Amino acid sequence: MKRAIVFALIAGALFGAGLAVSGMADPQRVRGFLDLFGAWDPTLAFVMGGALIPMAIAWRIQKRMPTPMAAERFPLPTARDLDPRLIGGAALFGIGWGIAGLCPGPAIADLAIAPVPAATFVAAMLGGMILHRLLAAAPVKQPTLETSNV
Amino acid sequence: MGDVFANAMPVQGLIGGLMIGTASAIMLLGLGRIAGVSGLAARATGITVDGAPRPLAIAFVVGLPLGALLVALILGPVEARFEQGLAALVIGGLVVGFGTRLGSGCTSGHGVCGMSRLSARSLVATASFMVTGFATVAVMKALGLGL
Numbered sequence: 001m002k003r004a005i006v007f008a009l010i011a012g013a014l015f016g017a018g019l020a021v022s023g024m025a026d027p028q029r030v031r032g033f034l035d036l037f038g039a040w041d042p043t044l045a046f047v048m049g050g051a052l053i054p055m056a057i058a059w060r061i062q063k064r065m066p067t068p069m070a071a072e073r074f075p076l077p078t079a080r081d082l083d084p085r086l087i088g089g090a091a092l093f094g095i096g097w098g099i100a101g102l103c104p105g106p107a108i109a110d111l112a113i114a115p116v117p118a119a120t121f122v123a124a125m126l127g128g129m130i131l132h133r134l135l136a137a138a139p140v141k142q143p144t145l146e147t148s149n150v
Numbered sequence: 151m152g153d154v155f156a157n158a159m160p161v162q163g164l165i166g167g168l169m170i171g172t173a174s175a176i177m178l179l180g181l182g183r184i185a186g187v188s189g190l191a192a193r194a195t196g197i198t199v200d201g202a203p204r205p206l207a208i209a210f211v212v213g214l215p216l217g218a219l220l221v222a223l224i225l226g227p228v229e230a231r232f233e234q235g236l237a238a239l240v241i242g243g244l245v246v247g248f249g250t251r252l253g254s255g256c257t258s259g260h261g262v263c264g265m266s267r268l269s270a271r272s273l274v275a276t277a278s279f280m281v282t283g284f285a286t287v288a289v290m291k292a293l294g295l296g297l
Binding site: 019020071074079090095098101109 | 155167170172173174176180185188192195197202203209211212213214218219220221222229231232233234236240241242243245246247248249250251254255258261262263269270271274275276278279280283284285286288290291
């Protein structure tokens with residue numbers, strides 16, 4: 001477990017550093033990308049393109065790995081259905097993203113850069129997550145593989 | 151048209167993107183987990199019991215500001231212009247929190263990890279939040295709010 005925690009900490013730090021280097025820690029730059037019909041700033045598209053390259057390779061490697069390097073299995077998302085919750089939830093997320101210029105990663109990374117406004121957003125975000133949990137239909141326990149993050 | 155992309159940072163964007171993708175690859179190949187920040191944040195705070203073991207989620211989430219801080223210390227100040235005002239931060243935060251739980255992911259989980267896996271769910275989710283993100287900023291500008 002100790003080795004796994006080091007992996008997670010390094011991944012988180014590298015992720016946060018990438019957000020800072022790429023300009024994605026700046027809500028105005030993100031809103032510049034979302035301002036498609038104004039002075040559009042394409043930087044976010046370069047970030048997304050850059051991030052997809054290592055991950056596309058990683059998925060190919062993953063197929064040949066029996067287990068991860070510091071864990072026992074790959075409990076990866078298996079859900080396939082394009083249900084209203086997926087589409088509606090993503091649509092809502094996009095609205096909040098547009099309103100604030102922040103998504104979860106940059107908001108949490110910004111706790112070290114602009115602590116007060118970042119903490120305000122993160123607190124509200126956690127409030128929204130708790131609200132979802134409270135409103136979610138009776139907690140039907142799905143097979144654990146289907147409840148991961150994607 | 152000449153100055154449309156005047157403020158773009160394609161090189162920094164690409165380098166930062168490669169770092170983000172490599173971090174996500176470490177999560178996948180090292181721990182067998184999706185580097186989805188909304189899910190990991192919910193797991194780290196105990197809002198959900200699903201997903202990665204909690205210590206791993208906490209380590210990843212703590213790493214995010216640490217990495218940003220390292221960049222600020224090594225390369226100099228990191229730009230973070232918060233001009234959106236308190237109402238936008240609070241309303242945006244609430245909607246982002248609720249929406250990412252309902253939709254099972256955000257820019258990292260669906261956008262980076264899911265799209266690179268060619269997951270149909272993630273492609274649809276990413277298209278969905280991109281469209282509403284563009285529309286929200288367009289509507290806010292039309293109404294004279296922000297930007």
